[in-house]
Amino acid sequence: MMDVMVHQGIETIEFTLGCISNTASYLRLWALSLAHAELSEVLWSMVMEAGLGMDINKYVNPIAIMITFAFWAVLTVAILIVMEGLSAFLHALRLHWVEFQNKFYEGEGHLFAPFSFERMLNGQDDE
Numbered sequence: 049m050m051d052v053m054v055h056q057g058i059e060t061i062e063f064t065l066g067c068i069s070n071t072a073s074y075l076r077l078w079a080l081s082l083a084h085a086e087l088s089e090v091l092w093s094m095v096m097e098a099g100l101g102m103d104i105n106k107y108v109n110p111i112a113i114m115i116t117f118a119f120w121a122v123l124t125v126a127i128l129i130v131m132e133g134l135s136a137f138l139h140a141l142r143l144h145w146v147e148f149q150n151k152f153y154e155g156e157g158h159l160f161a162p163f164s165f166e167r168m169l170n171g172q173d174d175e
Contacts, residue, residue: 069146070146070147073142073146074142076138076142077135077138077139077142080131080134080135080138081135083131084128084131084132084135087127087128087131088124088128091120091123091124091127092120095116095119095120095123096116096117096120098116099112099113099115099116099117099119099120100113100116
């Protein structure tokens with residue numbers, strides 16, 4: 049009976065830690081999404097508002113606005129593509145390591161023995 053209680057206690061601790069780990073993992077993805085939105089806002093306020101506020105000349109101003117928009121668009125798309133790639137990478141990594149390892153991986157198998165010509169020539173076979 050005591051063995052069952054100890055086993056259940058260990059399972060409860062493992063389940064609780066798994067829940068906390070999964071929650072923290074999703075919070076990292078949420079934080080990256082929040083950073084994505086905030087970077088868009090910062091780039092808009094720093095680049096576009098400055099470009100739209102220029103009052104140079106009625107002939108030069110439209111050209112300056114087009115140049116400012118092109119700079120803002122390239123900068124925004126470049127940064128956000130990198131952030132979306134990082135988000136996709138982190139999500140795939142989380143799925144593989146956090147969820148897959150918790151559910152299916154048991155760690156039973158054969159001890160890894162790297163390939164060695166020396167062992168092969170000496171006739172040592174680990175299989």
